[in-house]
Amino acid sequence: MKKSRKTDGQPVDDLQLLRDLILGEEKDRLHKLDLRVSDLESRTSDVAEVLPAAMNRLVGDPASKPDFERPVVESIRGAIKRDTESFAEALFPVLGPAIRRAIADALSGLVQRINAALEHSFTIKGLKWRLEAARTGVPFPQIVLRHTMLYAVQEAFLIQRGSGLILASVHRDELLALDEDAVAAMLTAIQSFIQDSFGMAADEPLRSAELGERTVWVINGPAAALACVISGSPPRAVRAELMVLLETLHARYGNRLSEKPEGLSGDEGLRALMGEALREEVDASVRSSTSFKYKFLWIMGGLLLLGFLGYASINAWRDQQLSRQVVDLFQAEPGFVITAAEMDDGILNISGLRDPQAVPVAALLDSQQIPAGKVKTDFSPYQSLDREVIIQRLQRRFSLDPITTFNLEGDELTVSGTLTSGQFAGLQSLPDSHALIRSVNLDGARLNAEEASRVFREALDAPDSVSFQPAGAQMAVSGLADGSWFTAAREVAIEVPGWQLDFMPLQQNLSAQLNDLIENLNGRVFQYVFETRLTPESAASLDVAGSELVTAQDLASALGAHLNVTLEGSADGTGSRERNIEVSLSRSRHLLEELVARGMTEQGVTQTLAGWNESGIEPERRKVTLFIERSANP
Amino acid sequence: MISRKICLLGAFSVGKTSLVRRFVHEVFDDRYITTLGTKIETVVVQLDSGPVKLVIWDMEGAENTDDEADLVTSRMKAYLQGLNGVLLVADGTRAATLKTARRLHQWIMGASPGTPAVLLLNKADLKTQWQLSPQDLKELSESLKCFSTSALSGSNVDKAFLHLAQVLLESK
Ligand SMILES: Nc1nc2c(ncn2[C@@H]2O[C@H](COP(=O)(O)OP(=O)(O)OP(=O)(O)O)[C@@H](O)[C@H]2O)c(=O)[nH]1
Ligand SMILES: [Mg+2]
Numbered sequence: 001m002k003k004s005r006k007t008d009g010q011p012v013d014d015l016q017l018l019r020d021l022i023l024g025e026e027k028d029r030l031h032k033l034d035l036r037v038s039d040l041e042s043r044t045s046d047v048a049e050v051l052p053a054a055m056n057r058l059v060g061d062p063a064s065k066p067d068f069e070r071p072v073v074e075s076i077r078g079a080i081k082r083d084t085e086s087f088a089e090a091l092f093p094v095l096g097p098a099i100r101r102a103i104a105d106a107l108s109g110l111v112q113r114i115n116a117a118l119e120h121s122f123t124i125k126g127l128k129w130r131l132e133a134a135r136t137g138v139p140f141p142q143i144v145l146r147h148t149m150l151y152a153v154q155e156a157f158l159i160q161r162g163s164g165l166i167l168a169s170v171h172r173d174e175l176l177a178l179d180e181d182a183v184a185a186m187l188t189a190i191q192s193f194i195q196d197s198f199g200m201a202a203d204e205p206l207r208s209a210e211l212g213e214r215t216v217w218v219i220n221g222p223a224a225a226l227a228c229v230i231s232g233s234p235p236r237a238v239r240a241e242l243m244v245l246l247e248t249l250h251a252r253y254g255n256r257l258s259e260k261p262e263g264l265s266g267d268e269g270l271r272a273l274m275g276e277a278l279r280e281e282v283d284a285s286v287r288s289s290t291s292f293k294y295k296f297l298w299i300m301g302g303l304l305l306l307g308f309l310g311y312a313s314i315n316a317w318r319d320q321q322l323s324r325q326v327v328d329l330f331q332a333e334p335g336f337v338i339t340a341a342e343m344d345d346g347i348l349n350i351s352g353l354r355d356p357q358a359v360p361v362a363a364l365l366d367s368q369q370i371p372a373g374k375v376k377t378d379f380s381p382y383q384s385l386d387r388e389v390i391i392q393r394l395q396r397r398f399s400l401d402p403i404t405t406f407n408l409e410g411d412e413l414t415v416s417g418t419l420t421s422g423q424f425a426g427l428q429s430l431p432d433s434h435a436l437i438r439s440v441n442l443d444g445a446r447l448n449a450e451e452a453s454r455v456f457r458e459a460l461d462a463p464d465s466v467s468f469q470p471a472g473a474q475m476a477v478s479g480l481a482d483g484s485w486f487t488a489a490r491e492v493a494i495e496v497p498g499w500q501l502d503f504m505p506l507q508q509n510l511s512a513q514l515n516d517l518i519e520n521l522n523g524r525v526f527q528y529v530f531e532t533r534l535t536p537e538s539a540a541s542l543d544v545a546g547s548e549l550v551t552a553q554d555l556a557s558a559l560g561a562h563l564n565v566t567l568e569g570s571a572d573g574t575g576s577r578e579r580n581i582e583v584s585l586s587r588s589r590h591l592l593e594e595l596v597a598r599g600m601t602e603q604g605v606t607q608t609l610a611g612w613n614e615s616g617i618e619p620e621r622r623k624v625t626l627f628i629e630r631s632a633n634p
Numbered sequence: 635m636i637s638r639k640i641c642l643l644g645a646f647s648v649g650k651t652s653l654v655r656r657f658v659h660e661v662f663d664d665r666y667i668t669t670l671g672t673k674i675e676t677v678v679v680q681l682d683s684g685p686v687k688l689v690i691w692d693m694e695g696a697e698n699t700d701d702e703a704d705l706v707t708s709r710m711k712a713y714l715q716g717l718n719g720v721l722l723v724a725d726g727t728r729a730a731t732l733k734t735a736r737r738l739h740q741w742i743m744g745a746s747p748g749t750p751a752v753l754l755l756n757k758a759d760l761k762t763q764w765q766l767s768p769q770d771l772k773e774l775s776e777s778l779k780c781f782s783t784s785a786l787s788g789s790n791v792d793k794a795f796l797h798l799a800q801v802l803l804e805s806k
Contacts, residue, residue, distance in 0.1 A: 074646070078697065160716060161637040161715070161716070162715030162716030163714070163715065163718070164639060164674075164689065165637050165638075165639055165689060165717070166637065180691050181637055181676045181687060182674055182675070182676045182689070185639070185674045185676075185689045185691065186674050189671065189672050189674060189691070189713060260636075261636075261637060262635075262636045262637075265635075326717025437659065
């Protein structure tokens, strides 16, 4: 105890000293640790150091993942519920590009219409519109838009308010790809979402939505909404008309609109009323644009514009024009995605993606007479694997009718309906080039009637007098033809998908023709002067008679019919009996030889004698009469 | 064809979306992608009395809360308009979700009395981890038709949907 250096000399101090001596270092560290733990800031930075690694490990570990996710999801969910508006705002940047795209699409449509308008501006119609603009004070482009606006309501459905169930629907095309019930329910859900998120009043919900290339208008009523899928750009007035229609529907059906939907499903009156929603406006004259006449006017207009605008701006305008035209062209074409387009020194550089199935670039440019030198393209290949997209793309690529059906099962594509030969060839060679399709089943497909008749005509080498008429699954052959063609044609085996030849109509025609010939020839008289000398008239008629007989025989053999031809020789009453027989026979033999010389077949021809009158000279009996009839047996 | 709107309601992550996917597409995915708003699917079911098209509204999860305003939000109310039937879903491994399902049922019965409803106790494949007492289950099945389902294995899923469809048609 005396070892203490301190004056008050307390033993505690000694102990402390001892502690310091032995544990000094540890105590110091402990103190520092203590400070670190109690100081919030340094604790925070410690955690921050290990947190990323810890989180990574948590997220990567399947066992702890749900435990980790749950609070995160829960807090996000809570935040969305408490403050929907700011989340809706956060979503806006995502919606933005989609909306911009929609606007750009609309604008490109506008440019197309304005182009059409410029062409019109040098026509009488264009002048009229200019006058209208001057008279009304409405800007010219707006007048043009008003006149060229094209649209069609493709389908319309009446949706029950709230439940989103469909009360009635009508559509233009018989085959519909849409799941109407799902679309109707989604539109209803979107309305609710928008109403709730943006605090809109209940009577001011979703009015219009973009659905691919289509616009959907939703018109709201107290018990039901009318949704119309529209292609093109309908004028605003149509909306008012549709609103009136919806009001009529409400007035007529009242409470029934709020009851179970099947109550209205068979109502013809409702369907008929709904049919009125399928409005359209088509200005066909605007569609066919670049005719030669217009080209001339273009040049005129171009010269005029030159005066006003100067050369430079014309060039810029033309560049822009070209760029628009080409971009629109590619965008409208399935299998192309344009990612960039820029004009460089008069050359348009286009880059993007191209499906190998798509039309070749050169052919596409050529189809619009765009000089290949003006456009440089750089496409990377891509292929969408979506079944629907594949089918849709194929359907568009082969521009198939709505009545054709396309079905992709596994890797076999089944097509039924009416196709062109081009479509046939394209579809048949599809497995060679398509990544997903291994085989194409065309058993249910048929060649279109026009081409089928052409194929038949060529294969049979049919004369112009023969015609081919589709009748159901049969191609009826009618008109007229000679017997040998008929015989030969029936032997030819040709396969045209979906078609069977029917020769019956032609056969009936030929049979009738044969009957006419027989009627015409039967009883024809060939008059003789004396012995085997024909009168000049009769001699002159031989050629016609010969060819008629040839035709008749030809037809008969083609039709499997048999002809009995009889040449009956006669003589006048002078001379002996032997003499008369001899003369009669020699005359019929003479006529036979003359006719055989003109192509008639001897087979089936018989010669007979007529009786004669012993009493006197009857020059008119110096003759041969031809009898012809169809016989049942050879 | 007759069509009916049905909704799946329940706390979040109980497996509503998975049940619809199992019933409509016959698949299961163990990833969890939470539903915001609602997701709509349609399916045609063949009953003895003929085909019915079900328009299925798979709703976003409700919060496990006692506050009524938070339980059924204004957005959810909008979605539920005009519904014909409801599938209440709870997760057997989380007792709180059962309470939420019962509260949602009470709310529906208040808002549109007589709406056909069935209760699905989901995740039956995890029965060893269930937090429900036999007493709970017994009480439940007295007031509501219950099915213990698994979107993972598919067990009882078709049965539950078809039962509701049948009841919907009978309650014409
Ligand atoms: N083991 C098991 N997991 C399931 C089952 N059903 C769903 N899950 C899983 O549970 C998680 C949530 O499933 P969801 O179907 O998204 O749940 P939800 O109810 O739609 O969730 P919210 O949309 O957020 O309300 C997912 O990870 C699923 O894989 C089941 O029957 N068994
Ligand atoms: Mg979900």
